[in-house]
Amino acid sequence: MMRTVALVARKEMKELVRDGRFRVAGALVLLLLMTALAFGWQQASTLAAERAAAQHVAEEDWKGQGDKNPHVATHYGKYVFKPVGALAFLDPGADPYLGVTLKLQAHQQNLPQDAAARDQASISRFGQLSAATVLQLFVPLLIIALGFGAFSGERERGTLRQVASTGVRPTQLLAGKALGLAAVLGMLLIPAAVVAAVVTLQADGAHDATGGEVGGRLGMMALAYLVYFGAFAGVTFLISARAPSSRFALVALVGFWSLTSLVVPRIAGDVAVRVVPLPTPAEFTQAVRASLEGGLPGSAPREDRVDEISSAMLDKAGFSGAETLMDESALQGIELQAEAAFEDEVYDHHIGQLMEAMARQERAAQWAALASPLLAIRTVSASLAGTDFAHHRAFQVDAERYRKALVQAMNDDFAQNAGTAGWDYKAGREVWEKAPTFEHQPPGLGWALSEQALGWALLGLWLGLAWAAAAWAAARVRVF
Amino acid sequence: MFWKVVRVEWRNLLAEKAVGWLLGLLAVMAAYAAWSGATSVDVSRAAAQAAVAAEAAQLAELKAQLAAVEAGGPALPYSRDPGDPAVAGRGLAGRLVALPPTPLASIAAGQRDMLAGTVRLTTQSRLTATPQGEAAMTGPTRQMTGAFDLAFVFVVLLPLLIIALTYDLVAGERERGTLALVLSQPVSLATFVMGKAFQRALVVVGVTVVLAAAALASAGDGLLGGDGLARAALYLGALVAYALFWFAAAVAVNARGRSSAGNALALVGLWLALVVAVPGLVRVVVEAAYPPPSRVELVNLTREATSEIEEELTALEGTHGEGAPAGDRLLSVQEELDQRIGPVVVRFREQLAAQQSLVDGLRFLSPALVLHEALVDVAGTGALRQARFDAQVDVFHHEWRAFFFDRVRAGQRLTSADYDALPAFAFVEEPVSSLALRVGGGVLGLVLPALVLLAWAATGLRRVGRLA
Numbered sequence: 001m002m003r004t005v006a007l008v009a010r011k012e013m014k015e016l017v018r019d020g021r022f023r024v025a026g027a028l029v030l031l032l033l034m035t036a037l038a039f040g041w042q043q044a045s046t047l048a049a050e051r052a053a054a055q056h057v058a059e060e061d062w063k064g065q066g067d068k069n070p071h072v073a074t075h076y077g078k079y080v081f082k083p084v085g086a087l088a089f090l091d092p093g094a095d096p097y098l099g100v101t102l103k104l105q106a107h108q109q110n111l112p113q114d115a116a117a118r119d120q121a122s123i124s125r126f127g128q129l130s131a132a133t134v135l136q137l138f139v140p141l142l143i144i145a146l147g148f149g150a151f152s153g154e155r156e157r158g159t160l161r162q163v164a165s166t167g168v169r170p171t172q173l174l175a176g177k178a179l180g181l182a183a184v185l186g187m188l189l190i191p192a193a194v195v196a197a198v199v200t201l202q203a204d205g206a207h208d209a210t211g212g213e214v215g216g217r218l219g220m221m222a223l224a225y226l227v228y229f230g231a232f233a234g235v236t237f238l239i240s241a242r243a244p245s246s247r248f249a250l251v252a253l254v255g256f257w258s259l260t261s262l263v264v265p266r267i268a269g270d271v272a273v274r275v276v277p278l279p280t281p282a283e284f285t286q287a288v289r290a291s292l293e294g295g296l297p298g299s300a301p302r303e304d305r306v307d308e309i310s311s312a313m314l315d316k317a318g319f320s321g322a323e324t325l326m327d328e329s330a331l332q333g334i335e336l337q338a339e340a341a342f343e344d345e346v347y348d349h350h351i352g353q354l355m356e357a358m359a360r361q362e363r364a365a366q367w368a369a370l371a372s373p374l375l376a377i378r379t380v381s382a383s384l385a386g387t388d389f390a391h392h393r394a395f396q397v398d399a400e401r402y403r404k405a406l407v408q409a410m411n412d413d414f415a416q417n418a419g420t421a422g423w424d425y426k427a428g429r430e431v432w433e434k435a436p437t438f439e440h441q442p443p444g445l446g447w448a449l450s451e452q453a454l455g456w457a458l459l460g461l462w463l464g465l466a467w468a469a470a471a472w473a474a475a476r477v478r479v480f
Numbered sequence: 481m482f483w484k485v486v487r488v489e490w491r492n493l494l495a496e497k498a499v500g501w502l503l504g505l506l507a508v509m510a511a512y513a514a515w516s517g518a519t520s521v522d523v524s525r526a527a528a529q530a531a532v533a534a535e536a537a538q539l540a541e542l543k544a545q546l547a548a549v550e551a552g553g554p555a556l557p558y559s560r561d562p563g564d565p566a567v568a569g570r571g572l573a574g575r576l577v578a579l580p581p582t583p584l585a586s587i588a589a590g591q592r593d594m595l596a597g598t599v600r601l602t603t604q605s606r607l608t609a610t611p612q613g614e615a616a617m618t619g620p621t622r623q624m625t626g627a628f629d630l631a632f633v634f635v636v637l638l639p640l641l642i643i644a645l646t647y648d649l650v651a652g653e654r655e656r657g658t659l660a661l662v663l664s665q666p667v668s669l670a671t672f673v674m675g676k677a678f679q680r681a682l683v684v685v686g687v688t689v690v691l692a693a694a695a696l697a698s699a700g701d702g703l704l705g706g707d708g709l710a711r712a713a714l715y716l717g718a719l720v721a722y723a724l725f726w727f728a729a730a731v732a733v734n735a736r737g738r739s740s741a742g743n744a745l746a747l748v749g750l751w752l753a754l755v756v757a758v759p760g761l762v763r764v765v766v767e768a769a770y771p772p773p774s775r776v777e778l779v780n781l782t783r784e785a786t787s788e789i790e791e792e793l794t795a796l797e798g799t800h801g802e803g804a805p806a807g808d809r810l811l812s813v814q815e816e817l818d819q820r821i822g823p824v825v826v827r828f829r830e831q832l833a834a835q836q837s838l839v840d841g842l843r844f845l846s847p848a849l850v851l852h853e854a855l856v857d858v859a860g861t862g863a864l865r866q867a868r869f870d871a872q873v874d875v876f877h878h879e880w881r882a883f884f885f886d887r888v889r890a891g892q893r894l895t896s897a898d899y900d901a902l903p904a905f906a907f908v909e910e911p912v913s914s915l916a917l918r919v920g921g922g923v924l925g926l927v928l929p930a931l932v933l934l935a936w937a938a939t940g941l942r943r944v945g946r947l948a
Contacts, residue, residue: 025749032757039764046771054776061783079783081776094620101779114775115594117623119828121766121835122590122862123849125626129760141752145745247655247741251644254748258640263509266632269622270516278617280527354617361619379621389620 004168008176009183016146016184026188029142033134033192037089040130041199044089051081051100063433067426069418070410071336077105078406080438082112082395085386086200086214090221091132093387096120102396104403106340106410109347112396131196132381135225136374137261139185140232144253146184147236150177151477152246160479174237174474181233193222216445221384224456227463228377234466241473260372268368268375276361284354291346302342310338332422333415340407351400355393362389369458376462379455383448390451394443402438409435481667485675486682493683499645503687506633506641513630514695517586520627524615528578528598535576535600542573543899550896563893566811569603569884576600577876577905579869582860583702584711587695588852589627590861593618597866599873603881605817606873630695631855634688634719635848636755639726642684643747646730648740649676655740670941673734681727685720692719707912711858714919718854721926725847728930728937735940758846765842770834773827785820811888814881829867836863843922847929850922857919868910876905 016022058079065076082100099112117124127133154160163173197218236253243249279287295301300308313334369375382388410431418425449456493499542562549555549563562568579597593615599606626632650673653659662672696703696712703712733746843849856862880903887894 021745032761035761035764039768043767050774050776054774054780057780058783061780079779094624097620097623101776114779116772116775117594119772119775119832120591120594120863121832121839122853122856122864123759123763123766123835123839125590125856126756126759126763126849126852127624127626129757129764133760137756138752141748145749149741247648247739247744250741250744251647254640254744255644258637262636263628265625266628267512269625270628273616273618273622278619280523280616282527282531284617358617358619362621365619365621392620 009179012180040089048084074106087385091385093382095387151241170474231462237470261374264372272365376459383452486679489679510691547896565887583708588631588855588859590856642726647744649734651740725930728933732933732937735937755848844925
């Protein structure tokens with residue numbers, strides 16, 4: 001039985017390898033993949049170096065800002081830059097459209113700025129040539145080209161009857177053909193995967209804290225693409241078995257590919273924007289300003305809320321009712337912190353809402369993966385590469401947590417050390433150096449997997465359904 | 481004979497249900513794309529108008545405050561004094577300048593969701609300000625995928641439809657066994673194939689032009705004024721030339737006399753190469769040749785340049801106190817900042833312009849690129865028109881600054897009458913002739929290869945080849 005399958009697989013492989021057209025197509029895809037890998041690697045390393053250098057400059061800048069009041073220092077602020085993940089070169093995902101520089105300062109939560117896509121010519125709208133796009137768009141078409149005649153072609157040549165007469169069961173035939181296809185694709189993709197893996201892991205040796213994680217992410221990525229290709233192969237065999245002719249099978253498959261890979265993702269994005277509308281930047285800024293001036297909608301106005309917070313702080317410090325006994329700068333410090341807490345409430349509310357809406361928009365589009373395997377692999381792949389919105393949001397949350405800690409540390413220093421000097425109190429380099437530093441820890445593999453559970457589930461669903469249907473169709477294939 | 485073939489084919493085509501379905505699908509998608517494009521232009525336009533109106537209201541408010549002071553009312557604190565040209569110029573009084581959408585803006589989203597078509601100008605350096613677009617914010621995945629606009633439907637999907645209608649012009653007849661029958665009539669293979677292709681081209685181009693023109697209906701009056709009609713003509717011309725190219729490619733592939741599945745594979749391969757692979761590679765070349773300077777470095781550079789100034793300013797802001805920085809100090813600081821940041825920002829623009837001119841040359845490698853660039857150009861949603869806007873805003877910014885700086889230097893206060901005399905901005909559109917020249921070059925870049933393909937096909941069609 002296994003021998004039969006192996007025999008069929010060997011025959012399929014030979015046939016495909018000997019076909020000159022597929023050799024050319026395969027070589028072109030491989031060339032494209034290698035180009036994309038090389039270009040992606042070069043781009044990602046440039047970006048990574050730029051940002052690491054910039055982060056260093058920003059840290060030095062903070063430390064060397066000179067003597068000033070610690071609260072004034074928080075006005076001066078500090079820039080942080082989003083680090084580039086080790087796998088971004090494989091799949092830049094949404095990264096070019098996401099901000100990378102974030103100014104952390106008192107009284108204000110900023111959104112990351114300077115998305116790379118701003119500085120690109122309109123040609124960028126054709127999409128980026130990355131290893132991920134080659135794998136997501138080109139390889140499925142290669143699978144279709146290799147497999148559309150698997151059953152229909154044999155029927156037209158009359159060989160399907162002969163094969164059936166030898167007693168091969170249809171599922172064995174299907175398994176054999178699938179193995180043959182897998183072997184041919186493997187000859188093409190495994191070398192590329194090995195190159196990518198070696199390059200990634202080698203480079204990562206420099207900062208091996210994430211070594212195991214990167215290896216794990218790379219492995220899961222390989223698995224995800226395997227599932228994706230498997231789903232496409234299943235659909236190809238299904239249609240080849242059911243189609244009245246090879247010509248029909250090919251047209252139907254290309255139609256399926258173009259609808260699911262080109263049309264559905266764009267329509268899904270467009271509909272998601274309508275289902276979950278986001279404000280314009282001006283509307284957002286306006287809403288934040290309104291809340292800063294008048295308090296959050298449905299809550300107390302600014303002054304009352306600030307008083308509330310500061311008396312709660314005094315309570316906690318045990319000074320309630322004894323304000324007159326405290327020295328002035330300590331009171332100043334408390335007041336500053338109460339104001340900061342109020343501002344944090346406002347920004348947390350609005351930015352949180354915005355991020356939540358964006359995440360809802362992303363999720364709404366993801367459900368369209370029910371009608372498009374490409375959407376499923378795209379979200380999963382970007383998530384594993386750490387270049388999706390969820391990872392971006394994690395960076396933002398991390399940076400915000402750091403901002404609060406930094407502002408708090410500075411205000412605490414003001415409250416504790418200013419004494420009677422008040423606003424004239426100045427801190428120096430040692431205080432800046434003692435301040436917490438920012439090091440973004442990207443979320444782990446487990447988090448990425450659970451975050452993209454929907455994508456994985458839909459990817460698995462496509463694989464399962466496609467193969468169930470292919471097996472069903474192969475069992476009923478007309479032999480003449 | 482040619483026309484007889486066309487007539488016969490017409491009847492054949494009418495009998496085929498699949499053709500109706502395909503054209504219907506195209507119509508539905510084009511209609512959706514047109515509607516979607518029009519609504520998003522409306523959102524941006526409304527947002528821009530609201531912002532401009534708000535800015536005007538703000539200026540009117542400042543003028544009223546100042547008039548009240550002039551009439552003997554209490555003076556306003558320094559930081560909110562609309563009469564102080566340094567303070568007012570630095571932030572209180574700004575001018576919102578807007579790049580109006582062209583009448584054809586809805587056909588191609590271009591970089592609309594990326595770039596800012598409205599800019600608030602103050603006397604502060606505009607080089608370091610972060611532009612905020614007026615389009616509704618969108619999640620990054622949607623931006624990465626791109627909009628479902630007419631440009632997408634025509635550039636990407638239309639060729640697939642043409643391929644579906646033409647991959648079996650000859651092979652289909654051969655496989656059905658009717659080719660021998662047809663060629664027993666007094667008709668050459670070349671006439672037969674060209675007639676069939678012509679008839680299909682007529683149908684597809686007709687439907688496409690009707691759809692494309694219908695999509696412009698949303699532009700309404702705007703289309704009739706200014707250069708609207710010229711733009712519309714360029715848009716339709718480029719579209720027809722693009723369709724012609726794909727028909728020529730189909731005839732050429734048919735002339736090679738393969739099986740219909742072989743033809744379909746070859747055409748889809750060609751489509752994949754020209755619509756996806758070549759543009760992707762061109763982009764790689766363009767970005768490798770002219771990499772944009774690092775924004776991240778710009779941030780630090782700006783910071784370094786401004787740190788002295790910022791320290792001075794944050795020292796004032798940070799103490800939450802009042803106190804007037806000297807007006808002319810502010811002013812010289814702003815000019816100095818421009819001098820230091822200016823060259824870097826210029827480099828951004830130069831690199832982008834260099835990228836664009838390389839694209840202008842390399843676009844001829846792919847008809848899809850030619851059409852896409854033409855549509856974005858005609859719609860006015862690309863980097864080219866934005867660069868023009870930026871340049872004009874620069875000039876205006878000088879004028880705007882001078883208005884305030886001259887008064888600071890002269891030690892004059894602003895009066896409420898000055899608020900009526902603030903400089904105003906109006907975008908000057910590129911003359912339509914130079915737009916026509918660029919798009920016309922693109923059309924040539926579509927028609928010429930199409931003619932070459934047809935000539936090459938004609939030599940192949942002289943031989944009849946296998947009949948069955």
